[in-house]
Every structure is written in structure tokens, then in C-alpha cells.
Amino acid sequence: MIKMKKITKKLLIGGLSFLLTKGVLSQTPAFLSDITGSYSTSLNSHTLIPPVGFLPGVGPHNQHYFELNKDKLTAYVWATMDIGKHTLGKKGEEYNEVDFAIIYNEDLIKKLNLSGKIEIARWIFTGGADNCITFGLNYSGPFDASLNLYTLLEDYDMGSGTSLQAKASKSFNIDKVEVTPSLFACQVNNFYGVTGLSNIVANIGVAFPVSDNLSVSGNLSHQWKGNVSSTTGIKDQTFGSVGINYNFLPSKKQEGDTPQEVLNALFDEKKD
16 A cells, blocks of 8 residues: 555656656746836826826826836836825816837947837827827937937827927936936927927936835926927926836746755655
């Protein structure tokens, strides 16, 4: 009886070991093996529409961002929910939005750390929806810089328009805290009916690491209205946010016991 139990255990251990090391259980689908991603959620005093400078809604706003990256492709969803109607009782003035986008990234001049992107997005917001295509250039080096041209494929009520956004930023560490000051400006042409230098925004962001994957962040920004009419709704405004960020890292092979050793320990043959 004891001998039969040993034989049964050896067969079971051998079979599971084969599945874990060479069989179907050992296989991670190739298309999933190197996918990375991130998720963040934040509480924002205002929602800024960066390509033009609108600050719609009541606020505060709860924002969510989720992205996945695979090779040269990035897909993301961004959403903002205006909770001011509950806190301030201004129902009917709130602003909500959800965006879906796919980005193709390509290295252009590696020696200069210059890359490009094409982004196709669907913006769905309170009062309408739009499709936008963005062409961008990105530089990374002693500082980071980007130049993005947003083109509305069909404005829901004003026809197509463009926004050219230039941005520069620099990240550095103070102890373990990452600090990132940035500055950007937008020149627009019939972008939601606005033409001219729409806005200039200065921002300082901090990120406090909790673990390799998790961090807590804060941002403080100030927007200056450009040379556009005040009737556009663009205005000077200080705003900020606090948030939590989580990065999904690619899976790594764990060091330590082999599957065979783990199974042997699990069944603990020595007790027989």
C-alpha cells in the first residue's frame, strides 16, 4: 500500500513538473510576455483641456488614466468625472469626459534621442464628441521636450481646427522624491472656435515612491490666458491635484527552487 502511494506521488509529481517546465502551464502567450502598463487616479481641483486651455465644469474632479504598451504601440483610456454637482449643489453645470486613444511610436533619429508619434483619439464629453489625430515629436536628453499638432477631424459644432502645443520639462531627484517642473504653450487655429495663443501653463509635479510599482504624486499648476478673447472661457487659473500611480512591470523569471523542487517539497516525500 505504501509502495503504491509512493508510485502515485512520483507519477503526479512528474506529470505536474512536466506541465510546469515544458507543458502548457509553462507557456505565457508571446503577445502578453512584454506588455507593460500603468494606472493612475487623482483628485483634481479643475479639469484642464490642455490643447486649448478650457477649464470646464464645477470641480473637484476625479480622474482616471489606464494605458498598455506593447512594442511601438500604446493604448489608453482617460476619464474625468465632475463631482462638484454633489459637493456644491451645482447640478447641470458639471463636466465629464472619457477619451480612448491608440498611439504608434517610432524612433526617428536615435543619436539625437528624437522620436515621433501618431495618435488617433475619440473624445466623448458633456455636450458632444470629437475625433482627433495628433502628430508629435519627442526629444529626451538633458531635458525633455515635445511638439504636438492636434487636428480635429470634425468638430462637433464648429468644423475642424488645429492646436500646436510646445512643452519642455526636466526631472530630477531630491533624495527619493522625483520632482518635475514643466512649461507648455498652445497656438490654436479655430480649435473649438478659438484662434491665437490660447494658454501658457507652468507646472511642478512631485512623485513619492512607495514601492517599485507604486507612487503617490502631487501637481501644482498655473495657467495664463493668451491673447484670445475672454469670452472663450479661457482664464488665468491656479489648480492642483493629488494622486496614486501604479506601474505594471513585465513579468520576470523568479530565481530559487525549480518546479521539481517545489513539488517535492509540497508532497514532502521524506514523510513516507
